[in-house]
Amino acid sequence: MKITYQDTKKGVIELLPETLDDLWHLSHIIAKGDKVSSKTTRRIQDNTGDKLRSDRGVKKTFTLGVNVESVSFHLFTGKLRIIGSIVQGPEDLIPLGSHHTIEAKLNTSLRITKEHWSKYALGRIKQAINASKKLSAIIVVIEEDVADFGLMRQFGIEYYGPLIGNISGKRIIDKNRSKNIEKFYQSIVEYIQKFKDVQTIVLAGPGFYKNDFYKFLESKHKDLAKNTVIESTGSGGRVGIHEVLKKGTVEKLATENRVAFEISAVDNILKEISKSSKLVIYGKDEVLNAINMGAVKQLLVLDTLIRSENLESAMDMVENMSGEVLVISSQHEGGKQLEALGGLAASLRYPVS
DSSP states (O other), X not given: OEEEEEETTTTEEEEEOXXXXXXXXXXXXXXXXXXXXXXXXXXXXXXXXXXXXXXXXXXXXXXXXXXXXXXXXXXXXXXEEEEEEEEESOTTTSOTTOEEEEEEOTTOOEXXXXXXXXXXXXXXXHHHHHHHHSOOEEEEEEETTEEEEEEEETTEEEEEEEEEOOOOOTTSOOTTHHHHHHXXXXXXXXXXXXXXXXXXXXXXXXXXXXXXXXXXXXXXOHHHHHTEEEEEOSXXXXXXXXXXHHHTHHHHHHHHHHHHHHHHHHHHHHHHHHTTOTTEEESHHHHHHHHHTTOXXXXXXXXXXXXXXXXXXXXXXXHHTTOEEEEEOTTSHHHHHHHHTTSEEEEESSOOO
16 A cells, blocks of 8 residues: 555545555545545447447546445455445536446555544554555466566565576486475575565466475475465466466465454454453443453454444544554454454453453
């Protein structure tokens, strides 16, 4: 996520989403009553007399602004839709007051205007920006005895390599071939380990070479193997890296990792409840009471409750008292379990009555 424009006096912030996680953050930042504008494409009826074109209309791109009525993010399709009545746009093409859906797209700015930017919303922007600065993944493409590397950076992909091994062909008799293969694989591992912030390794390439390297990781470097996924490509080198990027593998993994983290947090709460722990509570009244007492160490909030129950001030209070707030998606099993608890749960610093 990047901030491309900001006018605090007018309550305007323009954001550029770069990953699926950024769209997820935006779904929590944008609220009913906000004004959102972005470039959009609509099919407009053409009255030039060309019957063929007038039947279908023509596509035109322009900036359109809506007064937000609802926001929906579809986790597994990665689509963010902002629905509202039109308050900005070319009146000769689009009547003001009519309804429109803005579908947020990666690398297309959204300008958001709020009457008041809460600490929660600003914190969410900061969280998205900080996450985008981290190196979350490295793509390793292996083809025979050549390895190429693509590091995911905020500004895009950063290439390294190629790393070349000294491996003879299968048809050539070489008693040291197995040793040379292992030496080559170990050099790939050392190359990966130079980058300290790697959370995920995407192992790709044509043929079986990537699978052989993965078996080496499982045998010699189990810690790396746990964070590795295999993706098939038709080519090696930078072309193979581009194939991985086009498939959206890295963004999909980021989404899956976040879901796993949220489910784990809910699971920890459920385990403590099963133990009748006095350091865990759930339900709206009980949790809000604990927040007012300053007892909440970690607050779990179902995403659908934030706006409907006006919980932002309570969330701000937890953070002001050095607590942690974790928003849980309602679109996975962990969210459904939290919903069964009333949508709010918390771990405490000390028991409350």
